[in-house]
Amino acid sequence: MDIGPTLLLAFLEGVVGASVLALTALGLSLVFGVMRIINIAHGELVMLGAILAWAIVHFLGGGALVGFLLAMILAPLIVGTFAVAADWLVLRRVNYDPERTIVATMGLLFLAQQTVLMTFGPDAKPVEAPFYFRVNFPWFGYNGYKLLVVAAAILLIAATWLILSRTRMGLYMRATQMDAEIAQAFGVPVRRIYAMVFALGAALAALAGVLVVPIQQAHYLMGADPLLLSFIVVIVGGLGNLRGTMLAAAVIGIGEGMISVLFSPTLAKIVATLLVALVLIVRPGGLLREEAA
Amino acid sequence: MKSFAFHAAIVLALFALQFVLPAYHHANAARIMVYAVLAVGYNVLLGYTGLMSLGHAMFFAAGAYGVGLSIYWLGFAPLAAFGVGAASGLVLSLVAGLFLLRTTGVAFLIVTLMLAQAFFLSTLYFNGVTLGEQGMVLTNVAAVEAFGTSFRLSDPTVKYNLALAIFSAAFLGSLWLVRSPIGRVLIAIRENELRTRMLGYNTFAYRYLAITVSGTIAGLSGALYCLLFSYVGSSFASLQYSTLPLLWTLLGGAGTVIGPLIGTGLMFYLIDISSGFTSSYLLVVGATLLVLTLWFPKGIAGTLRSRWLGWLP
Numbered sequence: 001m002d003i004g005p006t007l008l009l010a011f012l013e014g015v016v017g018a019s020v021l022a023l024t025a026l027g028l029s030l031v032f033g034v035m036r037i038i039n040i041a042h043g044e045l046v047m048l049g050a051i052l053a054w055a056i057v058h059f060l061g062g063g064a065l066v067g068f069l070l071a072m073i074l075a076p077l078i079v080g081t082f083a084v085a086a087d088w089l090v091l092r093r094v095n096y097d098p099e100r101t102i103v104a105t106m107g108l109l110f111l112a113q114q115t116v117l118m119t120f121g122p123d124a125k126p127v128e129a130p131f132y133f134r135v136n137f138p139w140f141g142y143n144g145y146k147l148l149v150v151a152a153a154i155l156l157i158a159a160t161w162l163i164l165s166r167t168r169m170g171l172y173m174r175a176t177q178m179d180a181e182i183a184q185a186f187g188v189p190v191r192r193i194y195a196m197v198f199a200l201g202a203a204l205a206a207l208a209g210v211l212v213v214p215i216q217q218a219h220y221l222m223g224a225d226p227l228l229l230s231f232i233v234v235i236v237g238g239l240g241n242l243r244g245t246m247l248a249a250a251v252i253g254i255g256e257g258m259i260s261v262l263f264s265p266t267l268a269k270i271v272a273t274l275l276v277a278l279v280l281i282v283r284p285g286g287l288l289r290e291e292a293a
Numbered sequence: 294m295k296s297f298a299f300h301a302a303i304v305l306a307l308f309a310l311q312f313v314l315p316a317y318h319h320a321n322a323a324r325i326m327v328y329a330v331l332a333v334g335y336n337v338l339l340g341y342t343g344l345m346s347l348g349h350a351m352f353f354a355a356g357a358y359g360v361g362l363s364i365y366w367l368g369f370a371p372l373a374a375f376g377v378g379a380a381s382g383l384v385l386s387l388v389a390g391l392f393l394l395r396t397t398g399v400a401f402l403i404v405t406l407m408l409a410q411a412f413f414l415s416t417l418y419f420n421g422v423t424l425g426e427q428g429m430v431l432t433n434v435a436a437v438e439a440f441g442t443s444f445r446l447s448d449p450t451v452k453y454n455l456a457l458a459i460f461s462a463a464f465l466g467s468l469w470l471v472r473s474p475i476g477r478v479l480i481a482i483r484e485n486e487l488r489t490r491m492l493g494y495n496t497f498a499y500r501y502l503a504i505t506v507s508g509t510i511a512g513l514s515g516a517l518y519c520l521l522f523s524y525v526g527s528s529f530a531s532l533q534y535s536t537l538p539l540l541w542t543l544l545g546g547a548g549t550v551i552g553p554l555i556g557t558g559l560m561f562y563l564i565d566i567s568s569g570f571t572s573s574y575l576l577v578v579g580a581t582l583l584v585l586t587l588w589f590p591k592g593i594a595g596t597l598r599s600r601w602l603g604w605l606p
Binding site: 038090093094098099100102103104106107108109110111113114115117118224228231232235264266267269270273274276277 | 345392398399400402403404406407408410411414415417418532536539543571573575576578579580581582583585586587590
């Protein structure tokens with residue numbers, strides 16, 4: 001294959017990766033922005049979404065398409081419920097203290113990972129794509145499902161955006177992000193908003209998991225990569241800054257995908273990781289400006 | 294004086310322990326002491342400077358790879374290899390410190406995680422040299438010639454006492470450090486960095502020092518591990534090896550000198566016992582982390598200190 005088509009293929013792979021990454025990072029960034037906490041178990045939510053998608057398609061049956069649609073609805077609901085429970089039982093009790101939350105969510109990470117290992121075993125679980133069609137370029141055919149993933153991710157991000165900017169709940173969330181105490185004084189139910197934001201972030205991660213599972217199989221250790229990459233995106237974009245997060249997800253996702261195809265996936269991750277160090281040098285202090293405030 | 298006597302007594306007790314322990318626990322104790330060195334290093338940063346790292350695996354792995362690579366590929370003598378391992382830990386912490394210095398709090402934690410992950414991925418990427426996940430099993434470790442006799446590192450007694458020697462150095466060294474004027478400034482940074490800076494201390498320099506000391510001790514632990522147990526692999530740099538020292542330190546009590554030893558020993562046996570009946574022993578790690586954050590944020594030694602033993606450093 002010539003360099004042109006290879007680049008196009010690499011770019012497409014990058015766009016697919018970027019859209020899933022944007023979805024995952026949006027959840028992480030939202031949670032940080034409103035609640036000021038870092039959820040180390042965020043990658044495990046993607047994993048839970050993926051493994052639930054497998055379980056739903058496998059046990060409920062009804063064909064690949066129906067099963068997949070069910071998974072798109074049920075998996076985020078179940079994972080969101082877990083998140084509300086975690087908020088209620090754990091995060092609220094440590095008063096959302098940043099460092100204690102990190103230790104606690106790390107505990108949740110191991111619990112989630114090992115529970116899935118004990119329940120579903122160590123094997124990777126494949127999920128059939130809901131449909132098959134090939135998009136034929138002049139040089140190669142491309143899996144149509146992957147393009148659907150891009151469209152679905154864009155739709156979900158747009159929906160989140162609408163919730164944040166057009167609904168009363170979104171208004172409450174933005175008010176809480178600006179200043180939780182003042183918001184509380186104005187009658188915003190801050191605790192409930194925290195629980196909802198945590199659930200929303202978890203649901204977005206779970207949806208990302210459902211979307212990738214036909215491409216990449218469900219496995220109990222699959223949470224590490226999404227966690228790492230969405231951390232990178234969220235830092236480069238500015239923690240809690242949703243626009244920055246989306247932009248960074250596009251750039252890093254496409255870059256990572258292209259380096260993965262053209263060179264090696266491991267190299268791509270090393271480059272992306274060191275990019276964070278570079279950002280630190282170029283923008284010392286400015287990186288987490290919102291946190292300092 | 295009382296506290297120095299107390300910690301010296303613990304070292305003596307550990308020395309005496311080797312004559313009474315059965316073989317299985319004897320080997321475990323050596324391993325616990327090697328790991329405890331890592332926890333001691335971690336505690337300098339978390340317990341006494343207030344910086345929570347999720348990247349100590351890279352220092353541990355740097356020390357281990359320093360020893361492993363120099364013996365496996367270059368056939369170094371154990372002592373020289375240990376020197377290489379210690380130097381790798383020192384150099385990596387000096388370099389990483391330059392980046393880490395720019396951040397505190399949650400950002401510090403994320404950047405340590407990032408750097409460690411880059412290190413971990415690099416050990417996979419350069420698997421031609423590091424042999425990746427499979428790792429290097431050292432079969433050609435020479436005996437150490439000293440005091441007119443030759444010590445084989447595979448001998449349990451040599452292992453135990455070497456581990457004890459390095460552990461004692463790190464243990465008593467950290468006791469000295471936190472009680473010295475330098476340590477007082479570190480604790481002041483932990484309590485309130487801005488105020489410490491206002492008092493005229495160069496907190497950047499002190500934080501850099503803390504990162505370097507902590508990373509170097511962690512590197513020593515890795516170098517010792519590789520030397521005594523003749524193995525190093527990519528997993529040494531994985532997130533798990535960054536989480537474990539955090540867990541050990543929190544369990545024993547961050548900000549107490551004895552805490553890391555207690556936490557490491559207790560967690561080692563918790564995992565040892567639980568892995569007897571389940572393969573998912575990390576479940577215990579997760580549950581312990583949750584229980585600690587929810588109910589015992591001060592850890593064992595920290596709780597003891599606040600209840601009864603106010604003099605514990």
